[in-house]
Amino acid sequence: MNPATKRLLTPQRLLMVSAVVAVFTIALKTTAWYVTDSVGLLSDAMESLVNLASAIFGLVMVTIAARPADEDHPYGHHKAEYFSSGFEGILIIVAALGICWVSVNRLIDPQPITKVGWGLALSVASSALNGLLAWVMFRAAKEHRSIALEADAKHLVTDVWTSAGVVVGIALVSVTGWLWLDPIVAIGVAINILREGFHLMWRSSQGLMDEALEPEIMETIQATLAGFEHKRGETEIVRFDHIATRKAGQRRFVDMHMHMPASWTLGRAAAVRGSVEQALMSAVPGLRATIQLLPSDVEAHFDEARDLI
Template identity: 75%
Template sequence: MAHNSQMNFPGWQSLTPQRLLRASVAVAAATIALKTTAWYITDSVGLLSDAMESFVNLASALFGLAMVTIAQRPADEDHPYGHHKAEYFSSGFEGALIVGAGVAIIWASVHRMMNPQPLQQLGWGLLLSVGSSALNGVLAWVMFRSARVHRSIALEADARHLVTDVWTSAGVVVGIGGVIWTGWLWLDAVVAIGVALNILWEGSQLVWRSSQGLMDEAVEPDVLEAIHRTLEGFARPAIRFDHLITRRSGQRRFADLHMHMPERWTLGRAAALRNSVEQALMGAVPGLRVSIQILPSNVEAHFDDGDGLT
């Protein structure tokens, strides 16, 4: 599996979600200063949309840092399965903020389209915008890779948000370049609206993914394949597995299944095999928690609640 190979590099392990989200807070503060200055000296609605996106970045990074900190808390009496789902709140919140920023950008752009204004000092404005977006691009690249190592949807959400910021800046540069080339002042607003539509799409996808995680979505296809491959290594004519059900909860994966074996086996022998299977599964899938019910070969379990099987 791809994430197993990355887990071998201690450098990526040291880039914890908390550290990267703190870096995201610092970068967001820096980009707010740069892009707000760029908008102030140019009066470009495109650069204004860029600056507004950076304010959303800051709020998202702060909220994500809080949720990741909560997600790292150990299980307790009130939360026996841990607090890992807190990361989904971070992702959903970030998606909602992205959608809000997109709507605000469209509103400001339509207003400017109705009342075009000349742009000023474009060279400095573009330079500040591009420089701040370069910071976001580098941080997003690092966060995407660390998100796969730590299986953190909060990190992935923040990285995707930073990528939307980079696209926003790219769109702004294109729009202002078009204004310089053609003299059409309204082109600045049109490009800003196009960028906002892309932001709305990205935000809606984050909200959707978060909702699926909160509803106990099944594990990813590659993880499910690893589980089946591991079980096949233990399967024998007298030993079989069925009723496999999986779910995701933040960094954790959970699997419940039945293991059938000869009824003449002693309880000690059955428990020893179950322990070997559990250890093999948790070794094949980092972060997996397994629950295996032992049943004789001639006994079948029946479910009446209508739940599907993975």
């Protein structure tokens, strides 16, 4: 994605588009349910309602996450995106339970499906729209490192699979005349989106608990640091240890100790540290590095028993 496109497809703009598309697909799917009286299409429309609520809440959280650091939040507001992902997971679970409830009632009391052609056409049209938007959002989520955008895109993909399952179910009912297939398909849809809801909640919890950076990012950090490590004979002149990383929304953080000879002047040590910080931030977009300087013969001690009291 080129810089101009990246600036155009911001998380805020895409979530606003997602909300508008959700309103449009709700209208299509509700119409499809109305003309067919299919509980499968009703479950599809209910999930689109969740899409709308999720997009609106995600837009609010992404806007908050973009705020600069202030006196009350010196590390910024980046973690607000995790609340969006978690909230979306909760809404998905609630929708899935509602679909199960309606489907079980329809399974007990089957009802005929009418005007199948119109219902399928409207459902397929809404799915195509959601699929296109999800593809764009996945690309933008990767570029902006936005979990809120990724969560909304995953939900849209789930919606597409939901619609596909509903279409297959209604087509089978039309061919076979087995009315019980309609609620069975709806229950299968509910189980699928229930799984996605729990996955989103898990992702959010890991982010709020300061999950470490991805293994491939850690490899990039280690390779960058290796370029600054230096030995003289068997003695290490410059070395790094106690490297700790975490993610907070779009932002990435790394903390470490940098050991160097005690004979170096503060100015020389600071200059090397500045070079390391710049190299790390250039190698890993969105990274903020915090490096503590220590003499080579000094070790820092963490997690001692007295620190845990």
